[in-house]
Amino acid sequence: MFRIPRARVLASVLAGAALSAGQPLAALAAAPTAEFAVSPAQMQALDVTVRKLDQPAAIAGLASPARVVLPPNQDVMVSAPVDGVIDRLLVNPQDVVKTGQPLLRMASPAYGELQLKLMEADSRAKLARQASDREKQLFAEGIIPERRVQEAQAAQSGSDAAVRQAQAALRLAGADVAAVRRAAASGKLDDTLTVRARSDGLVVSLDAKLGQRVKEADPLLRIANLRELWLEVQVAPGVTVPRGGEITVVGREVTAVALSVGALVGDAQTQTLRARVMRGADQLRPGEVVQARVPFAAGAGWSLPLAAVTYQDDKAYVFVRSAKGFVATPVTVLSSAGQAVQVRGALQSGQEVAVSSVIALKSAWLGKGGGE
Structure with a gap:
C-alpha cells in the first residue's frame, strides 16, 4: 500500500492554510532563508506549539541504580x-x-x-x-x-x-x-x-x-558515622558529568554532587560514579539501593523536547518564533536523555521555540513538500 510521507501531508496543510489566509502559494516555494513567514492561523492549522525558554540548565539523565555507602573514614x-x-x-x-x-x-x-x-x-x-x-x-x-x-x-x-x-x-x-x-x-x-x-x-x-x-x-x-554518605551510581561508560552538576535521588529530597568516575568498567558494562550526599542524608541508610538521576553534558545548555530539534545537512536547528514567523537557528546538541535534549546556540531567555509539528515548519523553511 502506497503511503504519503507525513512531511508532505503537513506541508500540504501548510499550503492550504496559507491559501485560506490569503497568502500566495509561491511564498511557500521560495528559496530557504533563516527566517520564514508562518501566520497564527497556519500555526493553529498545523497544531504548532511553542515553549518559552527559561534559563540554561543541565538535563537530568535517566534513572540509574545507586548504592548508599559510607566513606572509608566513616x-x-x-x-x-x-x-x-x-x-x-x-x-x-x-x-x-x-x-x-x-x-x-x-x-x-x-x-x-x-x-x-x-x-x-x-x-x-x-x-x-x-x-x-x-x-x-x-x-x-x-x-x-x-x-x-x-x-x-x-x-x-x-x-x-x-x-x-x-x-x-x-x-x-x-x-x-x-x-x-x-x-x-x-x-x-x-x-x-x-x-x-x-x-x-x-x-x-x-x-x-x-x-x-x-x-x-x-x-x-x-x-x-552517618554525618556523611556517598552514592555509588552505575553509569554507562563514557558519561561526562558536569562539574558541580546536581545528582538527585528519585522519590526523595536528596541531592549529591559528583566526586569521581571509576576508570574500570565492570561486568555489567558500567562505570562507578561516586557522589557526596549534600542534602537529605537522614533519608538514606548505608547499603540501601536507590535510583539516581545524573545530569548529562559537560556544561549547562537549553533543555528542550527531542522533537524540537531538526537536522539539515548534518547540522542541528531549532525554530525560534519571530514577528514574521520563525527563524531557523543553528544549535549544537550537547546531550540527550529519553525525550529531552540539551542544546547550545544563539538563544536567549524569553524566546519561544517550536516543539511540535517541527517537520512541517522545516518543509516550509526549505520551500518543499518532500520528506526529510
Whole structure:
C-alpha cells in the first residue's frame, strides 16, 4: 500500500492554510532563508506549539541504580582488643551510640596479664628510681664514682619506658586512663574488660554473640558515622558529568554532587560514579539501593523536547518564533536523555521555540513538500 510521507501531508496543510489566509502559494516555494513567514492561523492549522525558554540548565539523565555507602573514614570496625569470652552485650543493631558509650563486656585472662605486666613494670621503676637517688647521694658524698650514677640513671630510664609501654598496651586494649592508674596503684587484677565506642555513630552490624570465644583482632561490630554518605551510581561508560552538576535521588529530597568516575568498567558494562550526599542524608541508610538521576553534558545548555530539534545537512536547528514567523537557528546538541535534549546556540531567555509539528515548519523553511 502506497503511503504519503507525513512531511508532505503537513506541508500540504501548510499550503492550504496559507491559501485560506490569503497568502500566495509561491511564498511557500521560495528559496530557504533563516527566517520564514508562518501566520497564527497556519500555526493553529498545523497544531504548532511553542515553549518559552527559561534559563540554561543541565538535563537530568535517566534513572540509574545507586548504592548508599559510607566513606572509608566513616565506617569503623570494632575488633576484639584481646583474647576472651563475650560476657555481656550492651547494644543492639541500629542503636545510635555516643563516644565512650559501653558496647560489650569481655572476660579475658589476657587482659589480666596486661595489668600484671604494668604492675611489675611499675614496681621495677620504683626500685630503679630509689637506686638512682641513693647513687646520687653516695656520689655527692664522694663515696662512689660518677659512672655508677650514670648506670643507675640509665636503669631508671629503661624502667620508666617499660611502664609507659605497659600503659599503652592497656589503653590499646580499651582501658581508660583511670583504669590504667588504678591497675598500677591498687595491685588488684580485673579480669573483665568493657569495650567502648570511640566515636559517635550507628551500630550497622553486630557480629559478636553472647558467650562467644574470640581471638585478638576478631571483628565484633561496625559503627557508622552517618554525618556523611556517598552514592555509588552505575553509569554507562563514557558519561561526562558536569562539574558541580546536581545528582538527585528519585522519590526523595536528596541531592549529591559528583566526586569521581571509576576508570574500570565492570561486568555489567558500567562505570562507578561516586557522589557526596549534600542534602537529605537522614533519608538514606548505608547499603540501601536507590535510583539516581545524573545530569548529562559537560556544561549547562537549553533543555528542550527531542522533537524540537531538526537536522539539515548534518547540522542541528531549532525554530525560534519571530514577528514574521520563525527563524531557523543553528544549535549544537550537547546531550540527550529519553525525550529531552540539551542544546547550545544563539538563544536567549524569553524566546519561544517550536516543539511540535517541527517537520512541517522545516518543509516550509526549505520551500518543499518532500520528506526529510
